[in-house]
Amino acid sequence: MSNFGFTISKARIIDYDANDRSIAEYIAEHEPSFRVCIECGCCSATCTTGNFTRFSLRELQIFLKRGENELVRDNIGKCMLCGKCILVCPRGVNTRNVVTLAREAFNKKVKNAV
Amino acid sequence: MKIEGKRAIWSEYQKEIADDRYFYVRSCIRQNFFPGSEVAFLRIMREELGKDVYEHPCHTTCSGIGYHGDVVPVETAMTVVARQFALMTEAGYKNYVPSCITSFGLYTEILETWHHFPEVEGKVRKQLKKATGREFEIPENLAHASDVIYKFRKEIGAKAKYKLVNKNTGEPLKVVDHIGCHYSKMFPLKGVGGAEYPYVLAGMIEEWGGQVIDYPERRHCCGFGFRQYLVQANRGFSIACSKQKFESMQPYKPDMIITNCPGCPMFLDRWQYVINEMEGKTYGCNGEGIPVFTYEEVAGLVLGYDPWDLGLQMHQIDCEPLLEKIGYEYDPEKKYEINGTVTKINSHSLLNI
Numbered sequence: 001m002s003n004f005g006f007t008i009s010k011a012r013i014i015d016y017d018a019n020d021r022s023i024a025e026y027i028a029e030h031e032p033s034f035r036v037c038i039e040c041g042c043c044s045a046t047c048t049t050g051n052f053t054r055f056s057l058r059e060l061q062i063f064l065k066r067g068e069n070e071l072v073r074d075n076i077g078k079c080m081l082c083g084k085c086i087l088v089c090p091r092g093v094n095t096r097n098v099v100t101l102a103r104e105a106f107n108k109k110v111k112n113a114v
Numbered sequence: 115m116k117i118e119g120k121r122a123i124w125s126e127y128q129k130e131i132a133d134d135r136y137f138y139v140r141s142c143i144r145q146n147f148f149p150g151s152e153v154a155f156l157r158i159m160r161e162e163l164g165k166d167v168y169e170h171p172c173h174t175t176c177s178g179i180g181y182h183g184d185v186v187p188v189e190t191a192m193t194v195v196a197r198q199f200a201l202m203t204e205a206g207y208k209n210y211v212p213s214c215i216t217s218f219g220l221y222t223e224i225l226e227t228w229h230h231f232p233e234v235e236g237k238v239r240k241q242l243k244k245a246t247g248r249e250f251e252i253p254e255n256l257a258h259a260s261d262v263i264y265k266f267r268k269e270i271g272a273k274a275k276y277k278l279v280n281k282n283t284g285e286p287l288k289v290v291d292h293i294g295c296h297y298s299k300m301f302p303l304k305g306v307g308g309a310e311y312p313y314v315l316a317g318m319i320e321e322w323g324g325q326v327i328d329y330p331e332r333r334h335c336c337g338f339g340f341r342q343y344l345v346q347a348n349r350g351f352s353i354a355c356s357k358q359k360f361e362s363m364q365p366y367k368p369d370m371i372i373t374n375c376p377g378c379p380m381f382l383d384r385w386q387y388v389i390n391e392m393e394g395k396t397y398g399c400n401g402e403g404i405p406v407f408t409y410e411e412v413a414g415l416v417l418g419y420d421p422w423d424l425g426l427q428m429h430q431i432d433c434e435p436l437l438e439k440i441g442y443e444y445d446p447e448k449k450y451e452i453n454g455t456v457t458k459i460n461s462h463s464l465l466n467i
Contacts, residue, residue, distance in 0.1 A: 002391045002392075004349070004388060004391075004392070005346050005347075005349075006346060006347060006348075006349040006350045006353075007350050007392070008350055008353050008354050008357055008389065008392060008393070009350035009351045009353075009354040010354070011354060011358060
């Protein structure tokens with residue numbers, strides 16, 4: 001291949017038809033408060049793990065809802081389940097249960113398991 | 115179906131295009147990319163349609179490429195544009211016809227700005243007078259050169275020696291039209307068909323016998339985008355845009371692409387080669403690329419001009435398969451002939467420059 005000094009950038013389109021939202025649907029089914037998240041980021045702001053690692057619960061929830069599960073699978077194990085995020089959530093999302101259910105879904109290999 | 119209502123709505127998407135006496139201004143980059151196009155426009159306008167088209171030797175860049183590349187401030191661009199208008203006024207013309215889509219967009223943007231902020235126009239008038247001693251009048255009519263060809267598409271069609279029809283099957287050629295973003299995406303009312311229903315090229319294609327392809331990414335940018343391309347490291351975004359368009363149009367098996375912007379034919383043409391080098395993909399039939407043309411080149415082909423006079427040898431994607439489809443009579447041996455001497459271009463030496 002000739003070296004042109006650049007490569008073709010990957011499209012950043014969110015393809016909902018191709019993505020698999022089964023993990024998000026599994027979580028929402030067992031923890032309905034997952035649906036009311038407004039992605040404000042309070043959970044990430046108060047997160048001890050997020051302070052020391054790249055972990056962001058807000059980001060992971062967005063990726064789950066998009067069906068882009070790969071990053072979630074690689075990072076969901078970092079949560080220490082301390083529950084501080086539940087205390088600060090303005091929408092009353094049971095975030096600890098969201099994390100637990102996400103782990104469960106990946107372990108059960110719900111439909112795709114990435 | 116209420117046809118009258120549709121006609122009334124469609125009338126809002128039309129624009130006024132002058133009949134004659136045009137002050138024509140060339141593009142900075144087209145003369146390097148596809149130098150035959152502007153010559154073909156002048157030939158068609160003067161020889162085929164008998165129109166008065168004037169070119170001023172003192173015309174310079176409109177500075178739009180620098181403005182959109184973030185190196186020329188808008189006040190400077192306005193004064194440069196005011197000087198072009200002064201040249202038109204001095205020559206006694208009132209209908210301004212730029213060859214470049216970005217120029218057309220910049221002129222439109224500046225005229226709209228002056229319309230809403232007359233004090234800015236006053237400031238520019240003072241600056242121009244101080245710097246050059248010139249004065250100017252606002253053009254009565256501003257139309258892009260493709261608007262003018264669109265206006266006379268029927269007259270060109272009536273003189274056509276060839277139609278955009280496959281000679282072997284008798285089927286109309288499947289043509290992708292690509293409108294430059296600065297034509298009507300910034301000021302939709304200033305373009306034929308606006309941003310939603312671009313018709314300036316589609317009208318030509320239909321009139322000259324082709325079939326317009328309406329594919330999902332029809333209105334997507336070609337990828338030029340100035341800043342995306344001017345910085346080498348960003349060119350991945352530029353080529354990604356073109357690739358998205360090619361992948362979207364490929365299932366419709368287009369025979370050709372027709373464009374009305376200086377950058378679009380360049381990038382839709384050259385990026386096909388680069389994608390092929392990088393990923394080994396081609397988007398046309400039989401492993402070939404999809405030939406890309408400017409509207410002047412297509413008009414010239416329809417009128418039966420020599421393809422090498424139109425500058426089709428400057429295209430990365432060979433035009434010969436398309437010419438064969440149309441049943442065009444031409445001399446393949448003259449492709450690289452300059453003043454009677456055949457000049458062979460070595461593509462590898464070009465790459466290594």
